[in-house]
Amino acid sequence: MNKPRPNAGTRANTIRRRPVVLTKRSTTAPTRVAVLGTGSWGTTFAKILADGGADVYMWARRAEAAAAIDREHRNAEYLPGVTLPANLRATSDLKAAITGAAVVFIAVPSQALRDNLTAIKPLLGRDTIVVSLMKGVEKQTGLRMSQVIEQCLEIEPERVAVASGPNLAMEIAKEQPTAAVISSVSLETAQEVALLARNRYFRTFVNTDVIGTEFGGVLKNLIAVAIGIVDGVGYGENTKASIITRGLVEMTDFAVAQGAHAETLSGLAGLGDLIATCQSPLSRNNTAGRLLGQGYSLASVVKQMQQTAEGLASVAPVLEIAAASGVEMPIVQQVKRVIEGTMDPRDIAPHLTTASDEPQSEHGETGEIAPLGTGSVKSGSRLWRRLFGSGR
Ligand SMILES: NC(=O)C1=CN([C@@H]2O[C@H](COP(=O)(O)OP(=O)(O)OC[C@H]3O[C@@H](n4cnc5c(N)ncnc54)[C@H](O)[C@@H]3O)[C@@H](O)[C@H]2O)C=CC1
Numbered sequence: 499m500n501k502p503r504p505n506a507g508t509r510a511n512t513i514r515r516r517p518v519v520l521t522k523r524s525t526t527a528p529t530r531v532a533v534l535g536t537g538s539w540g541t542t543f544a545k546i547l548a549d550g551g552a553d554v555y556m557w558a559r560r561a562e563a564a565a566a567i568d569r570e571h572r573n574a575e576y577l578p579g580v581t582l583p584a585n586l587r588a589t590s591d592l593k594a595a596i597t598g599a600a601v602v603f604i605a606v607p608s609q610a611l612r613d614n615l616t617a618i619k620p621l622l623g624r625d626t627i628v629v630s631l632m633k634g635v636e637k638q639t640g641l642r643m644s645q646v647i648e649q650c651l652e653i654e655p656e657r658v659a660v661a662s663g664p665n666l667a668m669e670i671a672k673e674q675p676t677a678a679v680i681s682s683v684s685l686e687t688a689q690e691v692a693l694l695a696r697n698r699y700f701r702t703f704v705n706t707d708v709i710g711t712e713f714g715g716v717l718k719n720l721i722a723v724a725i726g727i728v729d730g731v732g733y734g735e736n737t738k739a740s741i742i743t744r745g746l747v748e749m750t751d752f753a754v755a756q757g758a759h760a761e762t763l764s765g766l767a768g769l770g771d772l773i774a775t776c777q778s779p780l781s782r783n784n785t786a787g788r789l790l791g792q793g794y795s796l797a798s799v800v801k802q803m804q805q806t807a808e809g810l811a812s813v814a815p816v817l818e819i820a821a822a823s824g825v826e827m828p829i830v831q832q833v834k835r836v837i838e839g840t841m842d843p844r845d846i847a848p849h850l851t852t853a854s855d856e857p858q859s860e861h862g863e864t865g866e867i868a869p870l871g872t873g874s875v876k877s878g879s880r881l882w883r884r885l886f887g888s889g890r
Pocket residue numbers: 535536537538539540559576605606607608610614631632633634665666667668804805806808
């Protein structure tokens with residue numbers, strides 16, 4: 499991995515005033531938006547937008563996939579049994595999908611984002627907002643998806659937003675009520691996107707903590723793989739509850755070290771998504787973990803998975819960033835070792851069973867009650883000093 503770009507550092511600069519003035523969108527005509535990617539989440543999100551009143555044009559890589567959505571109002575491959583809104587159009591012509599769109603939503607696999615952005619860049623309007631629906635980090639660089647978007651499209655962070663939350667596509671496609679967070683360094687942008695992406699079954703909240711919102715989605719995937727491994731091995735609810743709880747501490751420690759607000763990790767994009775993903779057999783990360791727990795190799799798991807399980811590619815870059823920030827992630831470490839085949843899945847959770855020299859405090863290394871998200875920060879590390887000062 500190349501040296502990761504710092505995750506924009508301090509908490510203060512996650513809340514920024516927007517320096518550019520956006521053209522106000524018309525309130526009378528439906529807003530034209532594009533959704534790039536017609537997998538399970540892209541298609542579901544397009545339905546959310548269309549059901550919320552937007553004029554949605556989807557882009558599919560394959561002409562047959564676009565034609566089927568356009569003609570039959572179905573995406574049988576990814577959302578069997580779901581009827582899509584009649585006003586939802588699809589094309590395999592990227593230019594046709596993007597031209598005239600006020601907002602472009604992207605839902606392709608994270609590792610394919612950069613290549614797609616090259617084709618998207620010349621087609622974007624001057625003040626088009628770009629929204630990441632993805633929950634991965636780029637393997638080569640460790641960058642979050644919004645960072646890749648800003649870098650490749652050379653657009654201001656104020657024109658970029660991300661959506662995250664407990665959002666298992668199939669449940670939402672069946673119109674089961676759900677909430678999500680839309681995050682942008684510009685509150686105005688977040689609000690504009692949130693107004694578009696809401697309807698009678700989908701409620702959107704906003705925040706300006708892009709780092710926390712994005713990492714929440716990335717990190718819960720890794721804990722969901724661990725939970726899948728536990729399931730595959732056949733351990734029960736105590737093990738899972740312990741891993742979910744300690745996993746949230748790892749997620750929060752990591753995200754806070756990158757500049758996120760701890761509260762974001764306790765919200766929809768953190769705890770909310772962690773619960774949904776760890777509990778549901780619909781989760782691809784959970785499914786991948788279960789197969790690993792049953793003893794399948796990574797190559798075999800990837801072969802068996804029909805859809806994207808982002809966690810498998812995020813493990814290594816997340817651990818590299820964690821090491822550089824002095825954050826310990828024992829659960830994610832174990833997931834990596836099981837994926838690599840250097841640990842027997844049945845040995846999952848040694849951090850729960852191995853007796854260390856002295857009992858570790860649940861809340862922090864001093865044994866005093868510390869805020870969530872300081873459980874495994876190394877004493878004396880840069881982050882430790884930032885959180886507690888050098889005197890503790
Ligand atoms: N499915 C879900 O419930 C949710 C998924 N997400 C995120 O959305 C993103 C996309 O995931 P899904 O739609 O679920 O994946 P998916 O596996 O269902 O679909 C991926 C789509 O991307 C297309 N694709 C594959 N390689 C491509 C490439 N090189 N260039 C362009 N398109 C390519 C596929 O043809 C397919 O249409 C992921 O980051 C995932 O974490 C986020 C929230 C919910």
